[in-house]
Each structure stands twice: as structure tokens, then as C-alpha cells.
Amino acid sequence: MTRLEGQDWLTSSATTAVFDALEAAGGPDSARFVGGSVRNALVGRPVDDFDVATRLKPEESMAALKAAGIKVVPTGIAHGTITAVSERKPYEITSLRCDVKTDGRRAVVAFTDDWAEDAARRDFRLNALYADRTGAIFDPTGQGVEDALAGRVVFVGDPNTRIEEDYLRILRFFRLFAWYGGSDADAEGLAACAAHASGLTRLSAERVSKELMKLLAAPDPRAAIHAMRDAGVLERLFPAVSGLGAFDALSAASDDPVLRLSALLPDDPAAAADIARGLRLPRAIERRLAAAAGGPLDPTTGERELRALIYRLGKEAVSDRIRRGGGLQPQADTAPALALIERWPVPRLPVGGRDLAKMGFEPGPGHGLILKAFEAEWIADDFPADGHQARLTRLAKRPF
Template sequence: MTALTGQPWLQASSTRAVMAALEAAGGPGCARFVGGCVRNALMGKPIDDIDIATVLKPDQTEAAIRAADLKAVPTGIAHGTVTAVAERTPFEITTLRRDVTTDGRNATVAFTDNWAEDAARRDFRLNALYADAEGRVFDPTGEGVGDAAAGRIVFVGDPETRIREDYLRILRFFRFFAWYGRGEMDAAGLAACEALAPGMTRLSAERVSKELMKLLAAPDPRPALRAMSDSGVLGLALPEAVPLDLFEAMAPLSDDPVVRLMSLLPADERLIVEVSRRLRLANATRDRLADAAIAARDVDLSMGDPAVRAAVYRHGGRAVADGVLRRWAEAPDRADDARRLLAIAEQWAPPSMPVGGRELARLGVDPGPETGRLLKAFEDSWVSDDFPTEGHAERLAALVSPQRG
């Protein structure tokens, strides 16, 4: 039997406390680790979350956790989930389930004590893996361990059936391949995703955008994006996507999913705002994408250092850096120029405007539209001269004098 070895999280006192609490209520073997923690342990990848499956019903789980003087949070009782917190570490504990009805978005479930039934409702075989408190791995599909070793992303059972249960699994197929896949994609799974892609219209915008951003954060999402594009899935998830040439060049330059998303879209701030609204992206993401599109118009890899500083002053360092990355992806042979511009955009701190209305008032200019015009003229001159640190009074007086004449 396969076993997990060398896993600090498995031996941690917090983990042992939660498993001991569950087994005190349901007996040995009533709870097993499931999904990502088992998969990643087998694949030698970092463990982010620890999920546990149990034959205990939700109320029994909650009672068992509280009886061990641990914190229990009923995070999803209707779906069988209770979160235990031990030593500030959360453990999501879910009762074994089987699907009763599904509609492509949500499922009505019934609780079960059958591990095979619970495995049968999961998406991919390498996610239908369980391990007991001692690290012994259980593989109900008989293929999950092998898939994890080989980097295969294969649906549990019939791919079309799994997808019709939840159309988000189409995007998850590509996302998991981007993170864990090796070699060629599973042909049956890919064909099912292509055939059923129109069903993604049933999904909420938040679910689509969340999966897309997770996919774009993968170390190298390019093979998955190519397959998404060729199958028509990308065109349905992101109809505004441009051809992948820019994305192919951008992906190695930055692992930031927002920058990679930027390379999939035209540099058109109005369209970007529309896309962000449709996908319900976070406001910060929307603003960053729009700012980068605006800054890109002022970015040229041939620009001198003063021009870069002027762009940073006008648009902000991050927007200019994002614009530089876009131009670099468009001209991969200009790496030295791009790195020079990036260094300025990321390290140079723009100074504050050195004069204001008070200085103009001292020169006899009354508050009003003329104040704004003169300050704008001063700022343009100051920026074009690369932010000199002296001579502000003289520069401002020179602008005011012609008005007095």
C-alpha cells in the first residue's frame, strides 16, 4: 500500500489533535485526509489546505471537535462541512456524500458512509485519494496514485457525466493540467470539454474568473491555454481574448496572473472595464488592467530615462512596469531596454509637486481657474525638465510675469 512519508503536516500536533477528536467519536478509520493534501504530498508539491472526509454526520463532527476543546465552525452544514481550528490551523471536515440530483451548477447531496460513493462524485482521479491518520493511502478508483505519479488529469468515470454535474469542471480540467499535468492531455477529457463547453454559460461570473485567475497563476499555463483556445473553451470563457502570441511571449516574463490576463486582452481601457464588469473582477484588478492599457500608450522601449520617469509620474510605477512588460512581450529581443525601463518604473519614487496655490497667491494670483492653468503649465515644464530640485520660484514667476504684462 502506498503511504505518505516525510510530511510535517501529517505529524503536526494540530493535525493529530483533530484526527484524534474525530476517531474518539467514530472509531479508528472514521476520518481520512482527502484531495489536495494527499495529491500534493504524493507529487512532492506544497500543501496549502488540509481537508478531511469522515463518516460522521455534521452534527457529530461538530460535537466531536468541541468535545476535544477545539474550535468548530459550521461553515457549510447543509453540504456536510464543519471547519475545525487547532493551533490556529483550519481543517475543513466534510461528511462523505453522494449526489442525488445535479443541474450543471449545484448538486443536492445525501450523506453516506461509503468511501467509494464519495470518490465517485469527485472530479478527477488524482483528487479522489484518501489517507488515514498514519498516512496510508486509499485509492478507490484504482488509478489516482498512478495519475499523480504520471501527471495525468483524468475524470472519475465518464467525463461527460462529470461535466454535466458541474460545468465548472471544464475550466478545472485545464487549470489542473496547468498546475499538475505532464505530457499530452487526456483525449477523452479534452473531447468532452470541447463538446460541452457551451454549458459554461450556466456558471456564475465569479466562478469563471476565479478558475481563470488560478490557471493563469500556474508556473507555465501556456500548454493549457493553447488547448483551451483550440477547443473553443477560451473563446467562451473570455470572448474578448486576442490571439495567444502576446500571451505566449508574456508568460515567461511574469508569473503575475493579472499581467498574464493583460496579455490576453486588447490594450483598450474601455473594453477592459467591460470585461472586468462581466467577470466581476476585483476593483483593484480592473483598475490595474485599465491603468496598464493607458500607460502602454506612453511606453516605448526606446525611451530615455527622463521619459520613463515622466511616465511613472503620470501613470504610476506599476502601470508603467505593466506597460513595459507588454512592450517587451511584443519585442522579445529588446530585453536589455525593457530591464532598464523596469528598473526605473519599479525603483524610482516620483517627487511631489513642489509648488501650489499658496506660492501663486504670494505672486498676486487670485484663486480661480488661472491658478489651475498656471500650476498645470508649471508641472508640464517641471516634468519635461526631469524634475529639477531647484529654481521653482523662478520658474513659477516666469509663468506669471507674461500674465501681468
Template structure:
């Protein structure tokens, strides 16, 4: 039997208190760590979330947590999940389950006390791993530990069956390959994803976009994206995406998933806005993608410092920075450090004059005030935002208009 190397989270008082609470109600061995925390511990990766599987029913779990003086939150009680909070750390605890019915999006589950049944309904063998409070690893499929060691992403059982249970597993296959895979993707998994890709139309846009953004955040998602192109999966998710040359180049320039996503779209604000609405991307992501497309025509790698500042004033630093990265991806080997530094650090000043200053020069309120301020702003930007001489510059404009 495999065992986890020493883990701080495993021996932390908060973790011990949760396991002790569950075992007080269900006896030794009624609770095991499951999924990502076990997988990542075996692979030497950081641990984010600590999930626990238990033979206790949800109401028993909730009662056991409360009896131990810990906070219990019924976060997904219908599907068997209760979140325990110990020393401000959340632990998601789920009763062992088996699927009763599935429709490609949602599953009706029944609770069980059979660890093998629970493992059989999971997506990949390296995710169907359990560990007890001493770090002893249980591998019901018999292949999960080996897959974690080798960087193999292999479905539990028949890939087509797993995918038909939830078509999001197609994207998860590529996402886990991007994060944990080594070598070539599993051939049987690829074939199943290719053959069943059209089933992703059943999924909600929010689920798809969240999975896509997680994939793009991997250290190097290029092999996974190439596999998605080859199987037709990317065309299902992002029909706007074409050649991956820009994407491949930008991965070396930025680990920001939004920047990487940007290169999969044409420089077309309306096309991006339409795609963002279809994918139900967060408003902040949509607005950032659109802003970069709007700024892009006025951004080049040949800009002077003053021109970069002018662009930042007009479009804001984030949009200019993103557009610069796109231009750098278009010209591999170019040096965009100077432009990026300005875009990311320079703070645009406020226009130093307004309607009051114009009125003091005898101009009646009205359209002429707006025209004068626009002319002043254009000259001020062209001169690289001088900090003085504003009154004289504005007076000269007013005099010229009256001449």
C-alpha cells in the same frame, strides 16, 4: 498499498489533535485526509490546505471538535462541512457524500458512510485519493496514484457525466492540467470539454474568473491555454482573446496572473472595463488592467530614464511596469530591466508649488492659477523633476503671462 513520504503536516500536533477528536467520536478509520494534501504529498508539491473526509455526520463532527476543546466553525453545514481550528491552523472536515441531484451549477447531496460513493462524485482521479493518519493511501478509483505519478488529469468515470454535474469542471480540467499535467491532455476529457463548452454560460461569473486566475498563476499555463483555444473553451470565457503570441511571450517575463491576463486583451481601456465587469473581476484587478491600457500608448522600450519617470508620475508605477512588460512581450529578446527597475522603485515627488505660492506673486484666485500650475508642472516634468529653483521658475511663468 501506497504510502506518503514523511510529511511534517501529517505528524504535526495540530493535525493529530483533530484526527484524535474525530476518532474519539467515530472510531478508528472514521476520518481520512483527502484531495489536494494527499495528491500534492504524492507529487512532492507544497501543501496549502488540509482537508479531511469523515463518516461522521456534520453535527457529530462539530460536537467532536468542540468536545476536544478545539474551535469548530460550521462553514458549510448544509453540504456537510465543518472547519476545525487547531493551533491557529484550519482543517476543513466534510462528511462523505453522494449527489442526489445536480443542475450543472449546484448539487443536492446526501450523506453516506461509503468511501467509494464519495470518491465517485469527485472530479479527477488524482483528487479522489485518501490517506489515514499513518500516511497509508487509499485509491478507490484504482488509478489516482498512477495519475499523480504520471501527471495525468483524468475525470472520475464518464467525463460528460462529471461535467454535466458542474460545468466549472471544464475550467478545472485545464487548470489542473496547467498545474499538474505532463504530456498531452487526456483525449476523452478534451473531447468532453469541447462538446460541452457552451454549458459554462450557466456558471456565475465569479466562479469562472476565480478559476481562470488560478489557471494563469501556474508556472507554465501555455499548454493548457493552447488546449483551451483548440477546444473553443477560451472563446467561451474570453471572447476578446485572440492570438496567444503575446501571452506565450509574457509567461517567460512574469508569473503575475494579472500581467498574463492583460496580454489576452487589446489595448483598449473600455473593452477591458466591459470584459472585467462581465467576469466580475475584483475592482483592484479591473483598475489595474484599465490603468495599464491607458498608460500603454505612452510607454515604449526606447524611453530614457527621465521619460520613464515622467510616465510613472502620470500613470503610477504599477501601470507603467505592466505596460513595459506588454511592450517587452511584443519584442521577444528585448531587455526591459532598466525600465522595470525605475517603474517599480522610483517614488514620484509631490508638485512642489500650489495655489498659495501663486497668490504670493499677485495672481488673484481663479482659472489663471490652475493654468499657471499646469504650465509649471509640465516644465518641471520635462526637466526631470528638479528639486530646487521652484520659486524662480514660478515667478518667470507669471512674468511671461503678464508680458
């Protein structure tokens, strides 16, 4: 039997308290770690989420944990999930389940005490792995350990059935391939994703964007994105995507998921903002994508021009566009431009309406025209620190 070794989280006092409580109510082997923590530990990745499966019903788990003095939150009790907080660490605890009814978005479940039955409803074999508190791994599908070690992402059972239960599994297939897969995606799974790609329209935008951003945060998402394109999945999300050259170049140069996403969007700020809104992305990300859609900037852009762009667009927008340009020109050094963006203190317009009032100008539309002309000259002259009064006096004499 395969066993996890050297995992401090298995023997921590927080874990011990949770398992002691559950086993006091359900007996030995009534709880096991499941999914990501087991998979990650097996392949030497960091473990930061703790999912536990148990034979206990949700109410029994809650009662057992509360009796042990452990805080419990009923985070998803209708589907059998509660969260125990032990020594400030969250443990998501879910009763063993089987699906009674699914509609492609959500499931009606029944509880069971059969580990194999619980494994059969999970998405991928490398996620259908369980480990007891000693680190002993249980692999009900018989191939989960092998898949994890070989970098294979394979559906549990028939991939068409798994996808029809929840169409989000299409994106999860590509996301896990990006993070854990080898050189080629599983052919049967890929074909099933292609056949059911239209089902993505039935999902909420929030669920789609969450999976997408996780995928784009992978160390190298290029193979997964190409597989999505080949399966007709990418065009369901971004119909305007024509080529992936810019995405490939940028993904090799930057690990920023938002920046990588910008390379999949059209170089049209309004269109990029519309797509971001459609994905229900946070407003800050929407604004950033719209700004980055101004197009790549040449990394060798001169300092004077860079300062003007930073003043008008903001540091983040210019930095993103320089990075996009750097992706397209890997031979160009982006460091000088990025250093300037970082260190240059963006000045404020040194004059305002009060200065014009002191010169005897009555407030009105002319104020704005004079100040706009002053700002344009000030930027063009590379933000001089003095001479403001003389410039303002000269411009104020112009007919506007």
C-alpha cells in the same frame, strides 16, 4: 499499497488531535485525508490545505471535535462541511456524500458511509485519493495514483456527466492541467469541455475569476491556455482574443497572474476595465489591468521619458507595461528600466494655488490653466529641482 512517507503534517499534534476526536466517535478508519493534500504529497508538491473526509455526519463531527476541546466553525454544514481549527491550523472536514440532484451550479447531497460512493462524485481521479493517518493511500477509482504520478488530469467516470453536475469543472480541468498535467490534455475530457463550454455562462463571475486566476498563477499556464482556445472555452471568457503570441511571451518572462491576464485582454483601457468588472475582480486589479492595457512599452525607453510616464501613470502601470514589452522583446534587458521605476522618488508638483495667490492672482479658472502649463513644462524639462518661481512668473504673464 502506496504510502506517503516523510510527511510531518500527518503526525503533527494538530492532526493527531483532530483524528483522535473523530475516531473516538466513529471508530477506526472513520476519517481520511482527501484530495489536494494527498495528491500534492504524492507528487512532491507543498501541502498547505487539509481536507478530511469522514463517515460521521456533520453534527456528529461537530460534537466529537467540541468534546475534544477543538474549535469548530460550521462553514458549509448544509453540504456536510465544517472547519476544525486545531493549533491554529484549519482542517476542512466533510461527511462522505453522494449527489441526489445537480443543476450545473450546485448540488443537493445525501450522506453516505461508502468511500467509493464519495469518490464517484468527485471531479478528477487524481483528486479522488484518500490517505489515513498513517499515510496509507486509498484509490477507489483504481487510477488516481497513476494519474497523479504521470501528470494526467482525467475526470472520474463520464466527463460529460461530471461537467453537467457543475460547469465550473471545465475551468478546473484546465487549471489542474496547468498545475499537474503533462504535455497533452486528456482528449476525452477536452472534448467534453468543448461540448459544454456554453455552460460557463451559468456560473457566477466570482467562481469563474477565482479559477482563472489560479490557472494563471501556475508555473507555466501556456499549454492550458492554448488547450482552452482549441476547445472554444477561452473565447467564452475573452471573445476579443485573437492570438496568443503576446501571452506566451509574457508568461515565459513573468509569473504574475495579473500581468499574464493583461496579455489576454485588448490594448484598450476601457475594454479591459469592462472585462475586469464583468469578472467581478477587485477594483485594484481592475485599475491595474486598465493601466496595463495602455500597451507594451519598449524596455529600452530612455530614463527621461520613463520618469515622465511614471509621474503621469504611476510606478505599477509603467512597470507592468515595461514587463509586457520585455515579453515581446526577450532579447531586451528590462532590468535597467525596472530598477529606475523602483528607485526614483516621484516628486510632487512644487507649486500650487497658494503661490499664485502670493503673486496677487485672484482664485479662478486661470489658476488651473497656469498650473497645468507649469506642470507640462516642468515634466518636459525632466523635473528640475529649482527655478520654480521664475517659471511660474513667466507663465502667469501669458494670456490663457
